[in-house]
Amino acid sequence: MITAVVGANWGDEGKGKITDRLAQDADYVVRFQGGSNAGHTIKNEWGKFALHLLPSGIFSKDAVSVIGNGVAVNAKILAEELKTLEDAGVEHSKLIVSDRAQVVMSYHMLLDAYEEERLAGKSFGSTKAGMAPCYSDKYAKIGFQVGELYADRETLMPRIENVCRIKNTLMEHLYHKPLLDPEEIYKEIKENAEILRPYVAHTSAVLHQALKDDKKILLEGQLGALKDTDHGIYPMVTSSSTLAGFGAIGAGVPPYAIQKIICVVKAYSSAVGAGAFVSELFGEEADELRRRGGDGGEFGATTGRPRRVGNFDAVATRYGCMMQGATEVALTVVDVLGYLDELKICVGYDVDGKITTDFPNTIQLEKAKPVYETMPGWKCDITGITKYEDLPKECRDYVERIEELIGVPVAMVSNGPARDELIFR
Numbered sequence: 001m002i003t004a005v006v007g008a009n010w011g012d013e014g015k016g017k018i019t020d021r022l023a024q025d026a027d028y029v030v031r032f033q034g035g036s037n038a039g040h041t042i043k044n045e046w047g048k049f050a051l052h053l054l055p056s057g058i059f060s061k062d063a064v065s066v067i068g069n070g071v072a073v074n075a076k077i078l079a080e081e082l083k084t085l086e087d088a089g090v091e092h093s094k095l096i097v098s099d100r101a102q103v104v105m106s107y108h109m110l111l112d113a114y115e116e117e118r119l120a121g122k123s124f125g126s127t128k129a130g131m132a133p134c135y136s137d138k139y140a141k142i143g144f145q146v147g148e149l150y151a152d153r154e155t156l157m158p159r160i161e162n163v164c165r166i167k168n169t170l171m172e173h174l175y176h177k178p179l180l181d182p183e184e185i186y187k188e189i190k191e192n193a194e195i196l197r198p199y200v201a202h203t204s205a206v207l208h209q210a211l212k213d214d215k216k217i218l219l220e221g222q223l224g225a226l227k228d229t230d231h232g233i234y235p236m237v238t239s240s241s242t243l244a245g246f247g248a249i250g251a252g253v254p255p256y257a258i259q260k261i262i263c264v265v266k267a268y269s270s271a272v273g274a275g276a277f278v279s280e281l282f283g284e285e286a287d288e289l290r291r292r293g294g295d296g297g298e299f300g301a302t303t304g305r306p307r308r309v310g311n312f313d314a315v316a317t318r319y320g321c322m323m324q325g326a327t328e329v330a331l332t333v334v335d336v337l338g339y340l341d342e343l344k345i346c347v348g349y350d351v352d353g354k355i356t357t358d359f360p361n362t363i364q365l366e367k368a369k370p371v372y373e374t375m376p377g378w379k380c381d382i383t384g385i386t387k388y389e390d391l392p393k394e395c396r397d398y399v400e401r402i403e404e405l406i407g408v409p410v411a412m413v414s415n416g417p418a419r420d421e422l423i424f425r
């Protein structure tokens with residue numbers, strides 16, 4: 001049976017923490033989309049780690065960590081991440097990487113950076129990890145799958161020369177940057193082949209066998225539903241699907257095998273990068289939440305950029321859970337809100353004078369104004385509480401109001417960044 005752990009919001013919901021905890025009982029933990037463009041922060045007995053590409057199950061000695069075919073793999077970053085864990089003395093799990101995953105090449109990162117530079121103030125706020133160029137090349141069929149890194153020179157050179165012809169037109173005429181050299185790219189491909197060699201596997205065959213053997217598989221999503229290429233706030237989205245449904249494709253498993261979909265929901269809102277954010281807070285109120293948020297403040301795990309923060313948005317979250325097909329919710333960072341006298345929940349959007357609870361398309365969303373409902377705060381620290389009944393009444397009321405508004409049972413309440421700071425209901 002497969003459980004997916006995915007985000008309902010804009011990412012940074014705390015999926016890494018929830019996956020790290022659930023991975024203790026899993027046999028396989030699989031990343032199925034994205035690349036090193038975002039990060040999960042994990043705090044456990046080994047220390048505090050920012051993972052970008054590695055599955056959060058890497059800390060479990062028994063679970064196999066899988067990088068699925070839907071991921072964009074930057075081999076050098078993967079090697080660096082593994083080294084960081086080894087330097088910290090982590091006895092990590094076995095890692096396998098799909099031979100069908102796409103390879104992020106250095107020119108993907110260059111093109112990402114050049115495009116951001118060209119767009120200047122109108123940029124997407126890319127993390128410059130090469131995702132958009134890499135996924136574009138995948139669908140234009142000019143990318144390289146991991147398995148192709150081991151092809152001979154005669155097979156690779158015509159593909160490389162074709163890539164250079166296309167990219168160098170952009171390099172010369174659009175970006176005015178140095179041209180790509182096919183020999184250098186061939187060398188890079190062979191370097192990547194050596195870095196990845198110990199890990200390459202037919203991961204979907206491995207996972208199908210695991211299903212036959214009744215093993216427990218966890219799929220780990222990156223970012224959240226509102227950053228999904230199709231269903232998110234297009235074009236301010238990421239370049240791969242962030243939805244549990246895509247897990248079937250990005251991990252190469254049967255869709256009907258994904259039976260449990262744990263949607264991670266943040267008890268307030270946060271987002272990185274540009275795009276409409278209806279319940280966003282500004283000024284001192286925002287600064288205080290950003291300072292107190294997450295574990296040591298709301299700053300990006302990959303970039304260190306300050307995250308935008310806001311009140312809980314029930315409209316966006318209900319939609320996020322719906323698109324994920326959530327069967328249950330893990331509500332995180334509830335402990336952070338203990339300082340507030342009252343909490344505002346965005347229960348509707350006012351679009352041109354009409355109130356809606358359906359998350360609209362981007363053009364409508366840009367015009368939406370939040371409609372708030374207010375609840376009393378609990379004004380105390382809830383860290384260390386292990387039973388739901390022991391949470392202050394105002395806190396339980398907040399959790400249950402969220403549950404009612406999003407229409408999915410809240411099965412877990414997270415009250416701290418550490419692995420065990422999790423209340424099961």
Ligand code: GDP
Nearest residue numbers: 012013014015016040041294295333414416417
């Ligand atoms: P992910 O990408 O969804 O895994 O999220 P990130 O790791 O980018 O951001 C979540 C941040 O919140 C991290 O710093 C976590 O350590 C932290 N975190 C997760 N759950 C909780 C929680 O319940 N309480 C607090 N205070 N921090 C949490």
